[in-house]
Amino acid sequence: METAATTNSDTYVSNSYPNTSSPTTVSSWFPVLRFLQAPVTTIFEHSGFLRPRSSNNYHEESESLTPSLYNNHNSSDGNGSNNEGDVSIRIMGDGEQEEEDDGDGDESAVVGGDGGEVADSSEVDGRSDNNSDSSNQQRYDLQQVSRWIEQILPFSLLLIIVLIRQHLQGFFVTIYVTAFMYKSNDILQKQTALKGERRLSVLIGYSMIFMLHVVGVYWWYQNDDLSYPLFMVPPKTIPPFWHAIFIIIVNDTMVRQAAMTLKLVLLMYYKNGRGHNFRRQGQMLTLVEYALLLYRAFLPAPVWYRFFLNKEYGSLFSSLITGLYLTFKLTSVVGKVGSFYAAFKALSRKEMHYGSYATSEQVSEAGDMCAICQEKMQAPILLCCNHIFCEDCVSEWFERERTCPLCRALVRPADIRSFGDGSTSLFFRVF
Known part of the structure; x- marks a missing residue:
């Protein structure tokens, strides 16, 4: 086994910012002090829409939301040098070293496992960079909007307080x-x-x-x-x-x-x-x-x-x-x-629009037992689907439903909404 110097692709820089590329890395506790200072931005950061900032530079204006990690990786000078962060060294065996030497340092092509297409890594990196830049730009715009809201929020609250005091x-x-x-x-x-x-x-x-x-x-x-x-x-x-x-x-x-x-x-x-x-x-x-x-x-x-x-x-x-x-x-x-x-x-209208009174023979054939109240039928009603229920039970049922309680057949026509439960519309009519 021998220790090989890492190339640019093997060098990983961990900058001072925490890894916040996904919402799952956001702290589970809610920062109360930050919320009092910048409520909108804190809510966006806690929900994962924005990248959280450390407590030292929370009030500083950042020039870009793109971390230095990606800039150092994409704009490497070929020497793999970086003054900040930690350098990880990979231990490779003889077989891996020979395979790397046979490649003549060509890292621009990736061959498919089934003899398929050859994709240029620069094109893949370019698409990845464009997606990353677009995502970072959207996050930056969202951060600017949240800061603008935070600037006008105190004055808006003062206006609301004055309005309440006047009225x-x-x-x-x-x-x-x-x-x-x-x-x-x-x-x-x-x-x-x-x-x-x-x-x-x-x-x-x-x-x-x-x-x-x-x-x-x-x-x-x-x-x-x-x-x-x-x-x-x-x-x-x-x-x-x-x-x-x-x-x-x-x-x-x-x-x-x-x-x-x-x-x-x-x-x-x-x-x-x-x-x-x-x-x-x-x-x-x-x-x-x-x-x-x-x-x-x-x-x-x-x-x-x-x-x-x-x-x-x-x-x-x-x-x-x-x-x-x-x-x-x-x-x-x-x-x-x-x-x-x-x-x-x-x-x-005197007659019922969902059925009629049942005869004694029809009640006897149905068993003289209401399927809703499980008691002997009182003033039985025969629905159009041939099911029989107490008039009280079925009338209360059709205050909320339109179908038969047993077979779910459409019995009550789709007419106006019923307010038979005594309720009143709670929406205000302002205009």
Whole structure:
């Protein structure tokens, strides 16, 4: 065995940077101090999109993201000399030395094992260098973007703080009424799911709380033109942008709160409803919800009408913008009108659109046992797929599904969405 001097291809330089060519080498712990100094860059580095920097040169601007490792390997001067890093020496035997000598130092060709094509190593290195340069350029651009975001982030936070301070009461009221509405929706769904176990005193108590909440909010803002849009009347004065948003959000939330009170009254009426009454309860709740969606579609229109019709921008410009807004609004309302008509038509239809009442002979042949509740059938319903279930069970099933519980055959037509569970749409109608 003899020790052979390493060639340029056998020399590997380990520079001072850690090996971060893959996201797996990124430290598993999250640098809190770096995050406070440069949050965006730290997140990119921790996720592996950017190459992490050492703590000594973290605040220094790097000229390139390409490590000196690749530069030293590609631009070797032929002597294999390098002043930095560690040099690894490979121990080769006599056979390996002879094979290397027979090659006459020609390292430019790689022969395929099956006598195949001959590929020039310089072309392979060139493609590899181009891919590496492109990847490094993308990382450099991403790093520049993250630094730009970090520069404007403190000023943006200051602007947000000032904006919140200017509209402090509006922010707190918006958050409060939204949280109250979300909780009310959850309560309403739970009371609807209780069916015959609902307590009348609980329903009355919740309905009074909901209504007092609505009356209290409008009494507090009785001098702020908050109630005018409820009657499709524009505000008296042109509202600023943020005040217009506040009026629309509060009105939209309070209208849904009032509709929840009406739904609680329906639950009182259908407290002990079974069979036909239970199905009618779901249809009534769906009709109330679609009527609410139609009304909420018109609710922002008076506010934006007053906001856009501002003569300070010129009569022609303000009239054009107002006309375009009203056109877009009428176009979006068409779908809401169709849904409301479909819900009203379903309520007025007496027969069931997914089956009919089964006869005693049909129930006897089916075994007089409901496959959903596993009890004796009450008001059995024969579906179009010839399966029989209790009317309560199958009505509740079709509030969420469209297929038979057993054979999965399509039974209920693809009509409007049902809100028979008492839920309310939680999305705001701002425009």
